[in-house]
Amino acid sequence: MRAGSFGKGVGVAAVLLFTLFPVWLMISTALNGRANAGSRTFLPEEWTLANFAFVFGEGGFGRYLLNSLIVAMGTVLAGALLALLAAVAVARFRFRFRTSVLVMILIIQMVPIEALVIPLFIQAKSLQLLNTLIGLVVVYLAFSLPFAIWTMRGFVAAVPVELEEAAYLDGASWGRMFRSVLLPLVAPGLVATSVFSFITAWNEFIFALTFMSQETNYTAAVGLRGFFGQHATDWGAVMAASTIITVPVMIFFVIAQRRLTSGLVAGAVKG
Amino acid sequence: MTTVANRSKAGRAGDAPPARPTRRRTRPGTGTSRPWLLLLPALVVMAGLLLWPMVQVVLLSLQNFGLRELVTGRTRWIGLDNYTALLSDPNLWQIVLPNTVVFAIVAVLATVVVGTLVALLLNRLGTVSRGLVTTAILVAWALPAVTGTYVWVFLFTPGDGIAVQALDAIGLLDATTANPFADRVSFYVIALLNVVHHGFPFVALTVLAGLMTIPNELNEAAVIDGAGAWRRFWSLTFPTLRPVFAVVTVLSTIWDFKVFTQIYLMPGGDGVNRSVLNLGTWSYVESFAQNKYGLGAAIAVLLTVVLLVITMGYLRLLFKEDEL
Numbered sequence: 001m002r003a004g005s006f007g008k009g010v011g012v013a014a015v016l017l018f019t020l021f022p023v024w025l026m027i028s029t030a031l032n033g034r035a036n037a038g039s040r041t042f043l044p045e046e047w048t049l050a051n052f053a054f055v056f057g058e059g060g061f062g063r064y065l066l067n068s069l070i071v072a073m074g075t076v077l078a079g080a081l082l083a084l085l086a087a088v089a090v091a092r093f094r095f096r097f098r099t100s101v102l103v104m105i106l107i108i109q110m111v112p113i114e115a116l117v118i119p120l121f122i123q124a125k126s127l128q129l130l131n132t133l134i135g136l137v138v139v140y141l142a143f144s145l146p147f148a149i150w151t152m153r154g155f156v157a158a159v160p161v162e163l164e165e166a167a168y169l170d171g172a173s174w175g176r177m178f179r180s181v182l183l184p185l186v187a188p189g190l191v192a193t194s195v196f197s198f199i200t201a202w203n204e205f206i207f208a209l210t211f212m213s214q215e216t217n218y219t220a221a222v223g224l225r226g227f228f229g230q231h232a233t234d235w236g237a238v239m240a241a242s243t244i245i246t247v248p249v250m251i252f253f254v255i256a257q258r259r260l261t262s263g264l265v266a267g268a269v270k271g
Numbered sequence: 272m273t274t275v276a277n278r279s280k281a282g283r284a285g286d287a288p289p290a291r292p293t294r295r296r297t298r299p300g301t302g303t304s305r306p307w308l309l310l311l312p313a314l315v316v317m318a319g320l321l322l323w324p325m326v327q328v329v330l331l332s333l334q335n336f337g338l339r340e341l342v343t344g345r346t347r348w349i350g351l352d353n354y355t356a357l358l359s360d361p362n363l364w365q366i367v368l369p370n371t372v373v374f375a376i377v378a379v380l381a382t383v384v385v386g387t388l389v390a391l392l393l394n395r396l397g398t399v400s401r402g403l404v405t406t407a408i409l410v411a412w413a414l415p416a417v418t419g420t421y422v423w424v425f426l427f428t429p430g431d432g433i434a435v436q437a438l439d440a441i442g443l444l445d446a447t448t449a450n451p452f453a454d455r456v457s458f459y460v461i462a463l464l465n466v467v468h469h470g471f472p473f474v475a476l477t478v479l480a481g482l483m484t485i486p487n488e489l490n491e492a493a494v495i496d497g498a499g500a501w502r503r504f505w506s507l508t509f510p511t512l513r514p515v516f517a518v519v520t521v522l523s524t525i526w527d528f529k530v531f532t533q534i535y536l537m538p539g540g541d542g543v544n545r546s547v548l549n550l551g552t553w554s555y556v557e558s559f560a561q562n563k564y565g566l567g568a569a570i571a572v573l574l575t576v577v578l579l580v581i582t583m584g585y586l587r588l589l590f591k592e593d594e595l
Contacts, residue, residue: 093306119327142320253413
């Protein structure tokens, strides 16, 4: 038995090391004042926030972060609305081709977005949407919708139909029922799905790289490349900017994952 | 209360015949147009930005589409010439396909094995340590591909990267001359670390969810019968969770086949070092660096067809599992 718990301890240590080590290295390098002078250590040799100051000052990273934030929020707001409406349709109504619609959404979710970069680039070019934030919003909206609809469908299905019927008995119209009964009850699910749409938009790289040729329109993920020099890389700045991009996403993700799992399980219960 | 709920849900879940009792038509929310009105915005967006581009990429692959066509908007149809050029290109058979396929197979195996081991470990832990390890796994999952890749690049930077120094210290390479990104194999070993780190959390948490559904009594009975851990896994756990393993394997295969960001952002991965191209980066480089959009589209179609075959497998597994 002693050997068993020892083995477990080693296992836990190994998993923690492998999972957290890159994040640790990123943050400690960001805080290391000597990172650009070739310091390669697991703990900062010289604690400083100078790398962060550089990133926001000379690096102009605030602009990229703002772009990312606008794009991500736009995606989230539009996506939440569209996904909720669609999820209500497939979870609450029986209609012809309902199953076909669901299967189609599932198949679309499997489409490799990497394969769509060429036609969407040409389309965006002809619509004059290159180098605009709205162009990215529309593209990310499309990518996040299939997953959001599938997830929201679980949350909507988890709301007992009896509650809706009670609202109708009280004389509510469908719209009133939607606003006063369904919407508040699926709000937690909406938050969780929105977090995932946010992360999709925030982390996306290929389209942001392809669509944006002017530096003022870069998103944070693309702007990061600016810290890579032709010959020498400013690792302190790269890691400071990476930390700024990563940490909010991680906090969001850990919160949302818990909620999403419980929501999916709740939605999966069938009779 | 529950029985009522169950019955009304069951009535909704099955495939209802189109003809409904007239009583229901009078209730609010059962009109035939409303679900389509609700679906319309989402369907329009998905059709316009996912389905139509799918059609377009096929059409593009049948054209000679270069910079001039991009500017003038004219089309020059050339039939299957792009595909002929693609399939007769030695780069495809000697570099790109081996890179893509071998990497996907190794990465999927590694991801699923590591994920399963971590899930088995999590299943045996107490509440506190399980919470700790789960949070750490979520942190790894949340690390964006872009920033995660830069950390691995940082580790293996030629000369002074921490991993390069460590490998030098144990005599595996010479830090002053070695460039791990120049060689095809070592390039993809680093990409493998990155992709496994990013991908195993999903496998671990999915398999863990499955493990928790296996009754403890079964395991205990197997222990009493004298089965070791290895035997218990292959005779009890694996057969019970076969569908779970099938799904995580197929999904990992799709993700590892089309891996782009992690390769493109590594030194040389953006087309400078042609020996490390995979299908995704090749398609991108041909299009946006060489301005051969038609050929790039043909490569993208090839990638999509491969993924479609894998997806079909996924759908068949899923539909056996659960009714929509």
